[in-house]
Each structure stands twice: as structure tokens, then as C-alpha cells.
Amino acid sequence: MDGSTQQKPVHADAQREAVIRVRNLTNRFGPQVVHDNLNLDVWRGEVLGIVGGSGTGKSVLLRTIVGLNKPASGSIEVLGVDVLNGPEEDRRRIEKHWGVAFQDGALFSSLTVLQNVMAPLREHTKLSESLMQSLGGLKISLVGLPQLSCGKFPSELSGGMRKRAALARALALDPEIVFLDEPTAGLDPIGAAAYDELIGELQHALGLTVFMVTHDLDSLYAICDRVAVLAEKRVLVEGPIEEMTKVDHPWVQEYFTGPRARAAQKKG
Numbered sequence: 001m002d003g004s005t006q007q008k009p010v011h012a013d014a015q016r017e018a019v020i021r022v023r024n025l026t027n028r029f030g031p032q033v034v035h036d037n038l039n040l041d042v043w044r045g046e047v048l049g050i051v052g053g054s055g056t057g058k059s060v061l062l063r064t065i066v067g068l069n070k071p072a073s074g075s076i077e078v079l080g081v082d083v084l085n086g087p088e089e090d091r092r093r094i095e096k097h098w099g100v101a102f103q104d105g106a107l108f109s110s111l112t113v114l115q116n117v118m119a120p121l122r123e124h125t126k127l128s129e130s131l132m133q134s135l136g137g138l139k140i141s142l143v144g145l146p147q148l149s150c151g152k153f154p155s156e157l158s159g160g161m162r163k164r165a166a167l168a169r170a171l172a173l174d175p176e177i178v179f180l181d182e183p184t185a186g187l188d189p190i191g192a193a194a195y196d197e198l199i200g201e202l203q204h205a206l207g208l209t210v211f212m213v214t215h216d217l218d219s220l221y222a223i224c225d226r227v228a229v230l231a232e233k234r235v236l237v238e239g240p241i242e243e244m245t246k247v248d249h250p251w252v253q254e255y256f257t258g259p260r261a262r263a264a265q266k267k268g
Contacts, residue, residue, distance in 0.1 A: 016043040019177060019209050020065060025074030027060055034060050036233040038074070042177075047203055047210040049220045049241075052230030053251055058213040059103075061230070062179050065211070066100055067091070079176065096124050098177040099170030103185060104162060107154040113140060113165045114150035120172040139168040144198060160191040164198070171202070180212040184219055196222045217255075 020042035027035040034057035042048050050058050063069040065076055067083060076083050081094045099120070107116045117136040121127055127135070140150055143164040154162055163183060170178055183199070184192035200223040203210055214220065220227055220241055228238040229252055237247050244256040 018042065019044045019079055020211065021075075021077040022061075022065065023075045025061075025064065025076065026072045027057060027064060027069065028072050033233060035071075038230075038234045040228060040235050040238070042209060042211055043226075044176075044209055045207060046225040047199070047212060047223050049224035049227045050211065050213045050230065051215065051220065051227060051255070056230040057233075058230055059181055062100075062181055062211065062213050066098065066179060067095075096173050097175055098179060099173065099175040100179040101163070101166040101170045101181065101183060103182045104159065107162060107166055107169070109154050112151050112153055113145070113157070113168075116154070116165060117169045117172050120169065124173060136168075136172065139171050140165070142171065142202070143168045144194075159186050160195065163187070163195060167198075167202075171206075174206075175208070177209045177211065180210065180214075182213055182215065184214065184216045189218075192216060192218060193222070199223055 018041040020040070022038060022040040025035050025038040025040075026033070027038075034055075038061070040061075050061065052058050060069060064071050065078065065083070071084070075085070078094055079097055081090045083091055083094060107113075108119065111119070114133065114136045117139050118132045121132045121135060125132075137147060137150060141147065145161060145164050145168065149157065149161060149165070154165070157165065167178075167180075167183075170180075180199070184195050187195060196219050199210060199212075202208060203223070210223075212219070212224070224241060226239055227241050227244060229236045229244070229247075229249075231249065231251055236249060237244070237252065241256070244252055247253070247256075
């Protein structure tokens with residue numbers, strides 16, 4: 001005998017750590033049911049793209065996970081913490097481990113870019129003013145904005161610069177998870193590609209887990225490790241984007257095999 005042993009194969013999911021677990025989630029607004037017993041796992045270190053047709057509740061799902069929407073039922077764990085029913089102090093603690101960049105940035109219009117980026121530091125830390133300014137400037141540089149932008153107000157920025165400023169704010173507390181809501185919406189193709197590249201670089205450099213709501217096929221092919229498709233009030237299917245073309249569902253087939261999908265695949 002050579003001393004070697006034959007190991008049993010381990011299922012891929014058993015080797016992963018779910019940093020977000022959504023179970024039996026139901027969201028409704030009046031009589032309208034948006035999600036019905038939705039289940040989803042997000043693995044540490046991945047870029048997960050959330051896609052679906054209009055009205056499937058992509059942004060609602062993101063807002064529910066980060067606590068901005070109260071679901072009718074279900075459970076959500078983030079980094080092992082029950083964010084719906086757990087103690088408030090645990091909830092507050094875990095908020096420091098994620099950052100959120102909403103559509104068009106959602107920056108505070110009366111604050112400068114630097115002040116916007118410093119806002120999470122003011123809320124969650126007791127750092128000195130000078131240290132917060134230094135850290136804010138570092139995050140602004142990290143997302144590719146010039147230091148000249150620190151003193152500008154959101155109204156003085158282009159759409160692409162606002163999105164980068166929002167990303168800098170999302171990274172202010174060195175989070176483990178970043179939530180992005182339609183990050184390339186409204187950008188021209190060059191700006192969108194540059195933003196995708198930035199997300200990919202930051203994800204690898206910082207070890208981020210990225211939860212990205214998007215409709216942009218180029219983004220899905222460029223940086224997403226997996227895709228989760230919302231349809232029929234649930235996660236219809238999830239997996240590598242290459243597997244989506246095999247799914248026997250009208251919307252999935254139209255979305256992932258149409259002309260735009262073929263063009264995006266060639267770019268990716």
C-alpha cells in the first residue's frame with residue numbers, strides 16, 4: 001500500500017459558506033404577493049446576479065435583506081445573524097458588515113462626496129474627524145474618483161461619478177458584503193464596462209461577496225459567478241450563467257438566448 005486513501009467526493013455546496021440564507025420569504029403589498037416562499041443562498045466570495053422580469057421583486061428582495069422592507073413571513077440570516085427576529089444589538093452589529101449602493105447612488109444631496117462617504121463612519125464608529133476624513137478620501141480614491149471630487153455635491157457629478165461615490169460610501173466600513181441595485185443603469189456602454197471592471201477588481205482585492213440586482217447582460221457575463229432568476233414569485237433557478245440557456249422557461253429562454261444575450265456572451 002502506498003498510504004494514500006480514496007476520498008469520497010464532496011458536494012460543491014458542502015464546501016461553501018452561505019453568508020446570506022433566505023428561507024420561505026413572503027413579501028406582499030396589500031393584495032399583491034411579490035414573493036411567495038422564496039429561498040436563496042448567497043455564497044461567501046461570489047458575485048451573484050439577481051435577474052427577473054419587471055415586477056418580480058428584485059429590488060424588493062434586496063431591500064428586505066438589508067432591513068428596509070418588513071416581509072409578511074420567512075427568515076433571513078446574514079453572517080449567521082437572524083436579521084428579522086434576532087436581538088436589535090445583533091442587527092446593529094451586523095449592519096457594519098454590509099454596504100449598499102442604491103440606484104443612481106441615493107446620495108445625500110446636501111452633503112459633499114466626502115461627507116457622504118463619512119456618514120457610515122459617523123454612525124457606526126467613534127473615530128476622530130481627521131481619521132474619518134482620511135479614510136473617506138481613501139475610499140474615494142479606491143473607486144477611481146479624483147480627490148477633487150471630495151468637495152463636490154452630488155448635483156455636480158455625472159451619473160457615473162455618483163455611482164462610484166455611492167460605492168465608496170458602501171465600502172466605508174470595510175464590509176464583507178456589498179449590495180448593488182442596478183449599478184450600471186443609465187450608464188453608456190463604456191461607463192458600464194468600466195464600472196463592471198471596477199467591481200470585479202474590488203471583489204477580488206477585498207474578498208467581497210457581491211449581491212447585484214441587474215438587468216445588464218454584459219454585467220452578468222463579465223463579473224457574475226452565479227445568477228438567480230426571479231419568476232413566479234420565487235427563485236425559479238440559480239446557477240452559473242452558462243446553465244441558464246438550458247432552463248425550459250419562456251422568460252429565461254428569451255432573456256438568455258436572445259440577440260443581446262449572444263452579443264454579451266461574445267464580450268464576456
